[in-house]
Amino acid sequence: MNSINLNTPSLKKHEFNWIRDYLYKQSGIVLNDSKMALVSGRLDKRLRHHGITNYQDYFNLLDKPGFEKETMMAIDLLTTNETYFFREPHHFEFIQKWLADSSASRKLRIWSAACSSGEEAYTLAMVLAEYAKTPEWEIVGTDISSRILEKARQGLYPMMATEKIPTLLLKKYCLKGHDEYDGLFMIEPKLRKRVDFLYANLIEKLPDLGSFDVIFLRNVMIYFDLATKQRLVLRIQDYLRSGGYLIISHSESLNGIKSDLKMVSPSIYCKHL
Ligand SMILES: C[S@@+](CC[C@H](N)C(=O)[O-])C[C@H]1O[C@@H](n2cnc3c(N)ncnc32)[C@H](O)[C@@H]1O
8 A cells, every 4th residue: 555655845946936926826925035934834734635745746736627725725825814903093093083074975885905804894894883973884805815704704703802992892892702602702793794705806807896985905915016016006996986095004105106096194095086
């Protein structure tokens, strides 16, 4: 009987180059050479899962018809999903003020693009539920990772994640878990229903999502090169209403990017009226 060698194969430079180009083509994410150990660490378990002993055989799987789930899994493993509730609180203070100043009677719509496991979208939902003058509002969250979107739809998080949620909102919109949910909390079901989570790859044709008052596009462009950023900003601004806002992370910038957006404060841009 043949035996399977379960030792970790070492990732060679040309194999790293292959997966780097593949990830770039699929997602726009640029991996630099310092990520070699991370890549082999993360893909190793997939090789083991398939009983494959070298990276090239695994890469061949990724392009095979019927293995689309494996492609998703590989992209999933190579993306960074770090996120938390009320990340960069200044942006949510801005939304609160915008809601106070807004006299719009139509439905307010906010898009959390690259929403990861949903914390950003639910933070927005809490702020809108609490401070919008109209009950007519909607949040859409999108991401490239189907696995992380499933997590977002569940709206179930470890208690530790409540740290930055203001007490008032925590009491109103989060439910503490018991028994099998001990140590977890859940976003209150009525609030959860106000948030739609959908698949969207920001470097491909985007779904028809309608237009938005505000788009959060935070902590994803840091993984893109300038050309990808430029194409994305031009496409995403079309989803903004006139006078709408694009919000990026404080650690990102639109320097060198041509668009119809005007900076109103660091990381907050307004589409020309
Ligand atoms: C670091 S998280 C940012 C989450 C949240 N926006 C925040 O600021 O906390 C980056 C997310 O971007 C997603 N992502 C990466 N490339 C993408 C692409 N081409 N299209 C859509 N989402 C992408 C990843 O799956 C990941 O969930």
